[in-house]
Amino acid sequence: VKGKAKKAGKIAKKVESGAVIGAGIMGGGIAYQSARKGVPVVMKDIAQPALELGLNEAAKLLSKQVERGRMKPSAMAGVLNSIVPSLDYEAIKHADIAVEAVVENEKVKGIVLAEVEQTMKEDAILTSNTSTISITRLAEKLQRPENFCGMHFFNPVHRMPLVEIIRGEKSSDEAIATTVAYAAKMGKTPIVVNDCPGFFVNRVLFPYFFGFNMLLRDGADFQQVDKIMSKQFGWPMGPAYLLDVVGIDTGHHAVEVMAEGFPTRMGKTFRSALDVMFDAGRYGQKNGKGFFQYAPDRKGKPK
C-alpha cells in the first residue's frame, strides 16, 4: 500500500486545503484528522449545534494529544484554528478536496454533492464518505463525475487506520490518486476498491452482524455476547457496542443495502434486531440510547 500511495503521489493533485460537509460523528472526526496532519479544513453543516459539537470534539482530542506529550501546548490553538466552521458554502470555494459526510440518504447526498460541486473550483476533487451508496450512482448527478470517488473512513476516525477509496465507473486516475495521497497525508492507510454494495469492509463486517442477530433471535443476551467478544475473545468491542458507535440508523440502512445487494447471502432475516431498535428511536451513542445508554455528550462507555 505504501508503494501504491507513493506512486499515486506522482499523478495526485496538490491538496493544501480541504472541506468537510457534515459535522457529525464522521465529519467532525475527518476535519480533526485533516487539521491535525496539517491540511486546514472548512467544516460545513446546516446546524450550528453540530458545528459546535464537532469543534468541541476536536478540542478534546487535541487536549489528549497534549496530555500524552504528543503535541506541544502552543501548537494546539493553531490546529484548532485550522478547522473553520461554516453554515454556508462560500467558505469552501477554494478547497482542493471535499469529503461529503452528511446523513446516509441518497437523495440528500445527491443534492449536497451537486451544491458542493457548483461551489468548488472546476478541478477540485469531490469525495463521499458514504458507507453503502453506489459511487457510480451518486456520480450520475454530477457535472464532473471524473473528479468524484468514495473516501470511506471508519469510526472513530482518529483511531482507525484504514480508508477505502472507492473507484466509481467514471472516477479518473487523478481523482483516485489525489484521494489516496490525501488519505496518506492524514496518516491513514488507503486501499482502492471497486464500487459494489458494502465495498470491502462492510462485506466482511455485515456477515458478523448477521451472526449476532441470529444469536439474538435464538435467545442470546446481547450483553453477554458483547462481553464474550470483547473481554474474553479480545476484540476492542462487542457487536452491540460497535453498532451503537456506528449508529443504529446508519447500520439499519446499511443492512437494507447489503440485503438488496446480496439477497441470497444476507436476506431479510438479518433485519429484525436493528428494525426493533430503529423503530424505537434508539440510534446508539448519537442520541444517548442504543443497545446501551450513554451520557448526553454521546461519548463514553455504555452505562
Ligand code: NAI
Ligand atoms: P451524523 O448523523 O452523525 O452526522 C450527519 C451530519 O450531517 C449532521 O451533523 C447533520 O446536521 C449534517 N447534515 C445533514 N444534512 C446536511 C446538509 N445538507 N449539509 C451539511 N450538513 C448536513 O452521521 P455520521 O454517522 O457522521 O455519518 C455521516 C456519513 O458517514 C454517512 O454517509 C455514513 O454512512 C458515513 N459513515 C458513518 C460511519 C459511522 O460509524 N457512523 C462510518 C463510516 C461512514
